[in-house]
Amino acid sequence: MSLMTEPISEKEVAHVAYLARLRLSDEELQLFTKQLGAVLEHAKDVEALQLDGVEPMSHPLPLENVTREDEVDEMLDRKEVLNQAPAVEDGRFQVPQILGEQP
Amino acid sequence: MSSIIPATSLTAQTIAEKVQSGEWTALETLENYLTQIAKSDAEIHAFNTVLEDEARAAARAIDERVALGEDVGPLAGVPVAVKDNLCTKGMRTTASSKILENWNPPYDATVVKRLADAGATLIGKTNMDEFAMGSSTENSAFGPTRNPHDLTCVPGGSSGGSAAAVAAGFSPVAIGSDTGGSIRQPASLCGVVGVKPTYGGVSRYGLLAFASSLDQVGPFANTVRDAAIVHEVIGGYDPKDSTSISEPFPSFLDAIEDGVEGLKIGIISELMGDIDGISSEVIQKTREAATLLSKNGALVEEVSIPASLYCLSAYYLIAPAEASSNLSRYDGVRYGLRVDGETLAEMNINTRTEGFGDEVKRRIMLGTYALSAGYFDAYYGKALKVRRLLAQNFDEVYSKYDALLSPTSPCTAFKLGEKTSDPMTMYVNDVCTIPSNLVGHPAISVPFGSGSDGMPIGVQILAPPMQEALMYRVASTLESAEK
Numbered sequence: 142m143s144l145m146t147e148p149i150s151e152k153e154v155a156h157v158a159y160l161a162r163l164r165l166s167d168e169e170l171q172l173f174t175k176q177l178g179a180v181l182e183h184a185k186d187v188e189a190l191q192l193d194g195v196e197p198m199s200h201p202l203p204l205e206n207v208t209r210e211d212e213v214d215e216m217l218d219r220k221e222v223l224n225q226a227p228a229v230e231d232g233r234f235q236v237p238q239i240l241g242e243q244p
Numbered sequence: 245m246s247s248i249i250p251a252t253s254l255t256a257q258t259i260a261e262k263v264q265s266g267e268w269t270a271l272e273t274l275e276n277y278l279t280q281i282a283k284s285d286a287e288i289h290a291f292n293t294v295l296e297d298e299a300r301a302a303a304r305a306i307d308e309r310v311a312l313g314e315d316v317g318p319l320a321g322v323p324v325a326v327k328d329n330l331c332t333k334g335m336r337t338t339a340s341s342k343i344l345e346n347w348n349p350p351y352d353a354t355v356v357k358r359l360a361d362a363g364a365t366l367i368g369k370t371n372m373d374e375f376a377m378g379s380s381t382e383n384s385a386f387g388p389t390r391n392p393h394d395l396t397c398v399p400g401g402s403s404g405g406s407a408a409a410v411a412a413g414f415s416p417v418a419i420g421s422d423t424g425g426s427i428r429q430p431a432s433l434c435g436v437v438g439v440k441p442t443y444g445g446v447s448r449y450g451l452l453a454f455a456s457s458l459d460q461v462g463p464f465a466n467t468v469r470d471a472a473i474v475h476e477v478i479g480g481y482d483p484k485d486s487t488s489i490s491e492p493f494p495s496f497l498d499a500i501e502d503g504v505e506g507l508k509i510g511i512i513s514e515l516m517g518d519i520d521g522i523s524s525e526v527i528q529k530t531r532e533a534a535t536l537l538s539k540n541g542a543l544v545e546e547v548s549i550p551a552s553l554y555c556l557s558a559y560y561l562i563a564p565a566e567a568s569s570n571l572s573r574y575d576g577v578r579y580g581l582r583v584d585g586e587t588l589a590e591m592n593i594n595t596r597t598e599g600f601g602d603e604v605k606r607r608i609m610l611g612t613y614a615l616s617a618g619y620f621d622a623y624y625g626k627a628l629k630v631r632r633l634l635a636q637n638f639d640e641v642y643s644k645y646d647a648l649l650s651p652t653s654p655c656t657a658f659k660l661g662e663k664t665s666d667p668m669t670m671y672v673n674d675v676c677t678i679p680s681n682l683v684g685h686p687a688i689s690v691p692f693g694s695g696s697d698g699m700p701i702g703v704q705i706l707a708p709p710m711q712e713a714l715m716y717r718v719a720s721t722l723e724s725a726e727k
Contacts, residue, residue, distance in 0.1 A: 154609065161568060161612045162575070162589070163605055164597040177610055179668045180560055187557040187626050197628035198635060200457045200487075201443045201684025201709075207486040221350040227582030234577050239588050 148181035149174060248284045248392045250413035256322045256470045259416060260363070263321030266310055270303035270321030274365055277323045281368070281414045289389050290399075290409040292328045293336050294368040299323065302365040317363035318477055324359050325415035327406050328369040329376055330461070331450035332356055339452050340384035341374045343574050343581045343599030353450020354485070355419060355461050355478045362477040367415050370405030374601045375571065376426055376454045378402050379673035382664055383603040390660070391434060393699055397657035400430030400673075403464070407434040410464045417474050418464040423454050424559055425652075425677025427462045428689035432652035432702025435691045437471045437719070438464050440677075442709045443684030444489035446475075447482035455566035456487075458559075458681040468690065468720045472496040475712065494713045504540050504721045507714075510547030510645040512706075519553065521672050522654040525695045530651045533692050533703045536725045537649070537718070547641050547648065551634040552679050558634075559678045560671055561614045561627040567604075568611030574599065606667060635683045638708075647718050648706040651676050652689040656699035676704060686712050690719045692726055 154174045158165050165173060219232070228235040262268040278296060285291055306321050326332070329339040331349035338344045352360075359366065373383035381389040381404025389404040391397040392412035399408040403420025407430035410418050420427040422440035431438025439462040446461045453459060463474035476496055482488045511534055516527050538544045576582035576595030583598045585591035600608070614623040641648065654675055663670045680687040686709070689702040703722065707715035 149613065153613070157609045157613045157616070158605075160616070161572075161605075161608045162592045162596050163600070163608065164593050173606060173609065176606060176667050177613070179666070180610060180671070181613075181623075183668055184557040184561055184623060184627075187554050187561070187630055188622050190554065190626060190630070192626060192629040192633075195629040195632050197625060198632040199628055201635075201682075202487060202489070204487070209483065217350050222578075225347060225350065225579040227576060227580075236577055237585060237588050237591050 148178045246395045248288060248395070248412050250280070253413055253466045254416055255467055256319060256416045256465065256473055259322045260318060260320045263306065264310060264316060268321070270306040270365060271300065273321050274299055274303045274323055274367065277367060277415055280412070284412060285414060287390065287395060288392055288408050288412055289387055290370055290405045290412060290414055291325070291368040292338055292340060292371050292386055292405070295335060295366055298335065299365045299367050302360070306363055306365070317361065318473055319359065320363035322364050322417065323367040323415045324364040325368050325370050325406055325409040325418040326356060326366060327372055327403050327420045329372060329421060329452040330356055330419065331452070332366065332369065335369070337369065337452070339375045340372045340386055341599065341601070341604070342385045343595070345385070345581065347580050349450070351450065354447035354482045356450065358478050359419070370403070370409055370418060372405055373402035374604050375452065375567070376402040376421055376423055377567070377603050377607050379425070379429055379670055380663065381405060381430070382660065383601055385601055388660060391657045393435060394657065396659055397699065398433070398660055400433035400653065400657065402426040404430045406464050407431050407436055407438065410434070410436045410466060416466065417470055419461060419478070420464055421451055421459055421461050422681065423458045424563060424681050425674040427464065428677050428687060428702070428704060429653045429673060431464055431689040433657040433700065435700030436464055436466060437468055437688065437690055438462070439471050439475060439688045440680060440686060441475060441479060441712065442489070442686045444487050445493060445686070445710070445712070446479045447485040447488055449482055449484035453570040455563040456570060457566060458563060468688070468716055468723045469497070469500060471688070472500060472716045489710070491710070493710055496712050496716050499713050500716050500720045502717055504537055504542040504718055507542045507647065507718065508645045509537055509542045509544045509718065510641055510648045511544060512549050512552065512648055512650040513546045514549055514552045515650040515676050516546070519675055521675065522651055526651045526654060526701055529692055529701045530649065530703050533722055534649055536722060540721055540725060544649070547645060549634070549637045549641060549679065551630055551637045554630045555634060555678045555682060556671065556675050558627040558630040559674065559682060560610070561623045562631065562682070564607040564611030565614045565624050566611070568608045568615065571604070571608055603667070631682045634679060638683055638685065642708045647714055650704045650706065652702040652704040656695040656697055656701060680706055685709050686715050688715055688719045690722050692722065
């Protein structure tokens with residue numbers, strides 16, 4: 142691995158962690174940068190392939206939209222579902238303040 | 245070396261026959277397995293949860309139905325251990341993650357429901373790598389599972405608990421999930437049979453999603469026939485899974501003893517030495533399997549799947565990309581762990597930072613990166629094109645051959661801690677199993693002798709989509725020839 146071009150920088154890992162809503166300590170940032178770098182280094186074999194004109198395949202089956210009649214079926218019990226929530230108020234999921242928050 | 249392997253093991257087929265005929269009761273059968281678990285699971289840790297009371301209640305109900313003369317089903321009184329990423333209504337389902345440590349799902353996975361409907365008793369939920377991410381079961385938040393053949397070794401993963409449960413005689417059969425080899429590799433390392441069905445062949449409803457275009461649920465068993473019996477029970481169309489195949493599959497059992505006379509079987513040459521890191525001992529065993537098949541009348545030749553050289557890289561871009569999206573649902577709002585914060589974003593970050601282990605974090609970040617602007621085409625996009633090439637390679641080979649043969653795992657079971665410091669070293673364990681997931685084809689690992697370390701070796705049989713009947717036929721031939 143060339144020391145000049147690391148596959149991924151600490152700055153990039155920190156940004157990705159933020160996007161994925163994860164907080165990393167300084168030691169974790171260093172370790173994960175090294176480990177993710179090793180995986181991306183391995184992936185250079187794929188990056189280097191000439192694949193122009195090859196159709197990407199995102200799924201093993203030819204997917205079709207699946208629909209059904211709009212009929213009432215067995216449903217999850219509202220109380221049982223809310224029972225598993227960390228915080229509930231008035232039959233709804235409760236979360237900390239959203240309005241006024243920085244994006 | 246210290247091992248916990250029963251001298252003999254009962255088949256699910258025998259248990260179901262004896263329970264249905266009234267010769268044995270489901271309850272006494274269950275008690276025998278619960279005794280084994282109580283005696284040895286402290287050392288192996290195959291289970292996150294043993295469902296003693298629930299299983300006893302189910303067994304009693306089955307015995308009552310047998311007494312009334314009812315046909316209970318093909319798994320009458322058969323205990324089944326189920327991986328802890330399949331939802332069980334009102335019963336803890338953790339995916340071996342702190343983020344779901346105390347979660348009791350409000351519904352059953354279709355697979356769980358079908359097992360119960362077939363007369364099985366759910367004996368417990370098995371340990372796994374957190375969210376099925378790993379190849380050794382060392383990534384469990386609740387501690388590793390140990391290999392029953394040698395307690396200093398890993399059982400493989402991610403369905404290591406299910407594989408170990410069958411090998412140790414804790415359960416005659418078990419259920420796992422396979423995204424890149426997570427059923428077949430631990431089956432190989434624990435000396436049991438493990439199957440990844442055709443994508444869409446078994447419902448994913450109630451399976452905690454890791455990589456949705458790759459995940460598939462399948463059986464572990466001591467015999468090929470038992471695996472086929474369980475597979476027939478859990479498989480088939482499910483309207484609750486939008487990727488479920490609605491066409492019926494040919495019976496897996498009808499032709500299982502028909503042998504391999506006249507079949508054309510290819511050995512994947514890339515997995516027989518071209519790719520680094522596959523042990524010569526494993527390659528040698530696979531060649532012996534090939535010889536056995538030709539002695540039984542099959543034509544066996546080397547074939548080439550050139551794109552398999554790039555599968556490991558492609559998989560470790562595609563699977564994390566899908567995982568990063570799937571695991572965004574663990575946000576501390578609707579279920580599972582919440583770690584409080586001043587704002588919603590802080591709460592999300594605190595919850596995920598505390599709730600996920602290192603391997604899950606690595607894959608979420610890798611996937612987020614591979615999907616991000618500026619890198620999408622170079623990584624994820626390219627990986628999807630490799631996947632297409634691979635599918636074309638398989639189509640071409642299957643136009644001339646009926647089934648394929650390769651190693652399952654590049655090595656026998658390794659020591660705990662041996663591969664945990666370097667993720668890439670761990671990822672290489674999946675190199676022989678990943679191709680089937682990328683293209684959605686079925687594959688099975690069959691025990692085939694052992695290495696110089698005395699640990700089991702498995703060989704893999706691959707078949708075209710929906711051709712499980714053929715796959716089981718070849719596997720059954722190998723199994724009987726080996727015995």
